[in-house]
Amino acid sequence: MTQVVKVQGLQKMFGRFQALRDVTFTVDAGEVVGFIGPNGAGKSTTIRILLGIIKRDGGNATIFGRDVWKESLEIHKRISYVPGDVSLWGNLTGGEIIDLFMKLHGSVNKQKRDFLISRFELDPKKKAKAYSKGNRQKVGLIAALSVDSDLYIFDEPTSGLDPLMEQVFQEEVEKIKESGKSILLSSHILSEVERLADKVVIIRQGEIVETGTLDELRHLTRSAVTLATEGDVTEMAKVSGVHDFIDKDNQATFSADNQHINHILMEATKLGVKKFEAIPPTLEDLFMRHYEG
Incomplete structure (x- = not known):
């Protein structure tokens, strides 16, 4: 099976603090990988390295066979990303921001966008500065799910959403999964990971402590x-x-x-x-x- 994401021996230091120690895992084509651990375990640091936002200090990390630091611009054309706290331009409406994100990605599917706006019950005409935390997350999710990507990276994507909207998110991710796309899902909601993930990667204090399917880990x-x-x-x-x-x-x-x-x-x-x-x-x-x- 093709490895979409390959992380091997990843290391990262912040001053004298070692945030990541020999982190190794893969995400295969069509696979949903649940990436779990408490705050400070190294999940977001790993994801930021994969996105080319920060540079690793050791090891290797590739997406689509490309180096995540040297070829991040090419990689970004084929991925969708939602962080745990979406920051928006306050004077733009939610609809304008979604359209901007979609244009930056290079693909616009207005029908899918409108469907997701309805499903997530978002008012797209409101200015972003008037949005709650949950509505800001909805903007990020709608923008990410409205475009056709080969890899979706979610870092605590349902943070701030109510249980009904969490359910909507899970149903939309299952559709992506059925279409054969790859997903890296970092989440504190273990029931969410249990429902969606084919494989689980557990990180503790910057180290991978378990990797495998739920059946293998049980x-x-x-x-x-x-x-x-x-x-x-x-x-x-x-x-x-x-x-x-x-x-x-x-x-x-x-x-x-x-x-x-x-x-x-x-x-x-x-x-x-x-x-x-x-x-x-x-x-x-x-x-x-x-x-x-």
């Missing part, structure tokens, strides 16, 4: 199990892979190592299973695994 943490049996369910507390066992009226809850789920179920059948529920770990569980304590 082996790293335990499933939550609820079990009721005809026999004495407390027997299950002794089974390999069972942790944090709690029994109440012969219904047990416990966490289970995913590699032992089959063995646990086989042992449970010996007691006569009345109820067995196993809930796999969420992205939030995976995320917190790296940030607890």
Whole structure:
């Protein structure tokens, strides 16, 4: 599969502070990559390097096979970008700014623009200085989604949006995904990343600590199990892979190592299973695994 974004051994220093340490990941053609981590982890620094806004101190970074610093102008012709805090020209209307962004990109699809303005419930005739934080984000999103790009980079794109507009954004991103475009999505909303991403990259203190699909990463943490049996369910507390066992009226809850789920179920059948529920770990569980304590 073609690698649209390739980051290898990326490093960045701000004075004596090392913001990035050997950051390595890829975004393939048609892939949505969720880039997650708390404030200060290095997400925005990585994205700014990819956009050619700041220069890396080490490693390599390419988009469409082009160096992100030396060939940023050519790269920008094929990408759409939305930051977490969109700054606008106060005396222009939202509609004028959207049209300007689209012309700068080189493609104008008025039908799609009008559709998105309606979907995001934006008043395009208002001056930008009268917009709330959420409406400024809408302007950036509409401008980015209205043009045809090969790569979309979103850095906390739904910051300031209400849950209904977050839903609209997710639905529009799914359309882009279905059309085979690549997306790098940095977000604090883990449910958003879980819904949209094919692959997750978790960054902590400037270093990549996990990379993979959700299915690949789920082996790293335990499933939550609820079990009721005809026999004495407390027997299950002794089974390999069972942790944090709690029994109440012969219904047990416990966490289970995913590699032992089959063995646990086989042992449970010996007691006569009345109820067995196993809930796999969420992205939030995976995320917190790296940030607890």
